[in-house]
Amino acid sequence: MRFIFALIPALVLAACGNPEAETSSEMDHAAPGDTGAQEQGPVSEQATAIDIRASWMRPHPSGRDVTAAYIVLDLSEGSEDLLQSVEIDGAERVELHGHFMTSEGVMQMREIGPQRVSDEGPLVFTPGGRHLMVFGLAPVVEGDTVNGTLNLQNAGAVPVTFEVRSMPPGQVSEY
Ligand SMILES: [Cu+2]
Numbered sequence: 001m002r003f004i005f006a007l008i009p010a011l012v013l014a015a016c017g018n019p020e021a022e023t024s025s026e027m028d029h030a031a032p033g034d035t036g037a038q039e040q041g042p043v044s045e046q047a048t049a050i051d052i053r054a055s056w057m058r059p060h061p062s063g064r065d066v067t068a069a070y071i072v073l074d075l076s077e078g079s080e081d082l083l084q085s086v087e088i089d090g091a092e093r094v095e096l097h098g099h100f101m102t103s104e105g106v107m108q109m110r111e112i113g114p115q116r117v118s119d120e121g122p123l124v125f126t127p128g129g130r131h132l133m134v135f136g137l138a139p140v141v142e143g144d145t146v147n148g149t150l151n152l153q154n155a156g157a158v159p160v161t162f163e164v165r166s167m168p169p170g171q172v173s174e175y
Pocket residue numbers: 097098109110131132133
């Protein structure tokens with residue numbers, strides 16, 4: 001887990017403003033790492049509480065109704081939970097995405113399953129790794145805020161507010 005924190009700052013700096021360009025910038029940094037490739041779970045049933053450390057969304061690229069959102073979550077109580085899905089008010093759907101290296105050595109993104117969050121470290125959705133793909137949301141611009149819900153196996157429905165911004169809120173290493 002620890003090595004991804006060395007990897008992520010470079011990816012954050014390379015991030016740019018639209019999901020397609022983001023994919024290509026991530027190809028430039030096609031290093032092996034924790035890209036959220038696996039479906040994770042099951043996790044034990046227990047009481048948990050979720051601490052949201054960062055949640056933000058990119059403005060829509062002009063003419064598109066797809067954008068990417070990011071979040072960092074942690075457990076403030078309990079030892080494990082499972083992020084099963086995310087809803088964003090006004091969006092048709094939200095998919096959890098990860099990145100994969102094809103046999104030709106090309107990075108591609110695709111939908112991933114539920115993601116485990118544990119007391120071993122935060123669950124990170126950030127440029128270059130896992131991300132939330134937001135479909136069918138009316139265009140948002142820098143400075144907007146958008147509400148949503150995280151659906152966790154143990155913690156249940158957790159409200160979240162995404163701040164619309166084109167740059168990440170600080171470096172992931174600060175989280
Ligand atoms: Cu994606």
